[in-house]
Amino acid sequence: MPALPPDSQAPPAAFLPGLDELLAGAHVVSLPMRVKFRGILQREALLLRGPLGWGEFCPFPEYGDAEASRWLAAAVEAGWSGFPAPLRQSIPVNATVPAVPAGRVPEVLARFGRVDAVKVKVAEPGQDLADDTARVAAVREALPGAAIRVDANGGWDVPGAVTALTRLAAVGLEYAEQPVPDIAGLAEVRHRLRAAGVPVLVAADESVRKEDDPLKVARAGAADLIVVKVAPLGGVRRALDIVAQAGLPAVVSSALDTSVGIRAGLALAAALPELPYACGLGTVSLLAADVTPDSLVPDDGAIRLRDVNPAPELLAEYAAPPERRDWWLDRLRRVHAALAAAAAP
Structure with a gap:
């Protein structure tokens, strides 16, 4: 049973948008929780709008950039590559x-x-x-x-x-x-x-x-x-x-x-x-x-199974405070750089 190659953690370079494109469609939200889960009462997430839909980049804050890079790869797949054909609805x-x-x-x-x-x-x-x-x-x-x-x-x-x-x-x-x-x-x-x-x-x-x-x-x-x-x-x-x-x-x-x-x-x-x-x-x-x-x-x-379109009014209502938005955008910049380096020939 062969292991997956190490570079399979990164999307192919052709499917990694430029940082400016990601930032242009980025929204950072902070959502209240009904009960404490994983020790938190607010769930923060960075949403990315791509040509084929929305992706979500929300690794927990304690995760390092290398681990978080897989979360960004998943968000890019959702917004820029789309999903495989479904077998069930x-x-x-x-x-x-x-x-x-x-x-x-x-x-x-x-x-x-x-x-x-x-x-x-x-x-x-x-x-x-x-x-x-x-x-x-x-x-x-x-x-x-x-x-x-x-x-x-x-x-x-x-x-x-x-x-x-x-x-x-x-x-x-x-x-x-x-x-x-x-x-x-x-x-x-x-x-x-x-x-x-x-x-x-x-x-x-x-x-x-x-x-x-x-x-x-x-x-x-x-x-x-x-x-x-x-x-x-x-x-x-x-x-x-x-x-x-x-x-x-x-x-x-x-x-x-x-x-x-x-x-x-x-x-x-x-x-x-x-x-x-x-x-x-x-x-x-x-x-x-x-x-x-x-x-x-x-x-x-x-x-x-159905698609999701975030509502502008909810993105605005639950927008993260400026300092948390800056924190997430800085994280996006770092993790994007890591993915770009991993996908380079």
């Missing part, structure tokens, strides 16, 4: 429950409408297994027939992950996403769960999108399935290539995007030959505002 999605107290679970779930699958955040810093158990149990009580998956974002060590997943398995888990930080740990957790007869599949997220070689996890036999996100992997086409080479079932998820970013996630889910799991693309429901009045949110457990 409706994408099943899961609800997402942040690390809220168990008593708030019904309130969070109510925003998603009908739900067939739920992703529950666990292993939150400052919380313990009792908090996780109560939250997952509250989801199961509210939705007796739903598929439940948990996401630890690498927050446990191997013994802690095995202990936690053994306990949480009592409510019935579809899979556990990134229970530990590293690939060797994922393989060990998977081995120990199997040896103990605990029926929880292991999914890799960060071990795919943050690795220099996203196929390492598949070669190591460290996961039963992979979670793929368009922006961190450098675009829809690169994500499709990774899934094909990995040879594992894939779940398409988002990175807390506006509807512009969710549109790219839907394009990936629509183009996959197989889509065995509900996708984590319903996260616009966690935002208290969006850049379009026709948000890409679930309806009857799915999102229909």
Whole structure:
């Protein structure tokens, strides 16, 4: 199983617009969130208008320029290359429950409408297994027939992950996403769960999108399935290539995007030959505002494929403060230079 070539992280030079063209169509927004997620209550994003549509550049502030370059490649693909032809027009999605107290679970779930699958955040810093158990149990009580998956974002060590997943398995888990930080740990957790007869599949997220070689996890036999996100992997086409080479079932998820970013996630889910799991693309429901009045949110457990056109009045209403706009435009300049250098012959 050959690794993707290092330069596949950058778009071909022919598809990288000049910096002035990107800046001319750039809008920086700051959207309030309904609940804290990843420790933030405001989601900032830089939107780019291209000839074929809108792209979203929103790597989290702590990400370095090299990692952020893949997010810009994805935004350029959306606006300047467009998406592959879809194989389906409706994408099943899961609800997402942040690390809220168990008593708030019904309130969070109510925003998603009908739900067939739920992703529950666990292993939150400052919380313990009792908090996780109560939250997952509250989801199961509210939705007796739903598929439940948990996401630890690498927050446990191997013994802690095995202990936690053994306990949480009592409510019935579809899979556990990134229970530990590293690939060797994922393989060990998977081995120990199997040896103990605990029926929880292991999914890799960060071990795919943050690795220099996203196929390492598949070669190591460290996961039963992979979670793929368009922006961190450098675009829809690169994500499709990774899934094909990995040879594992894939779940398409988002990175807390506006509807512009969710549109790219839907394009990936629509183009996959197989889509065995509900996708984590319903996260616009966690935002208290969006850049379009026709948000890409679930309806009857799915999102229909459609294009997104941000509304000028919403771009103006939620425009980031001048100092944050300058911060994002400076970041765009740096990351564009990195991509141009990588794409040069």
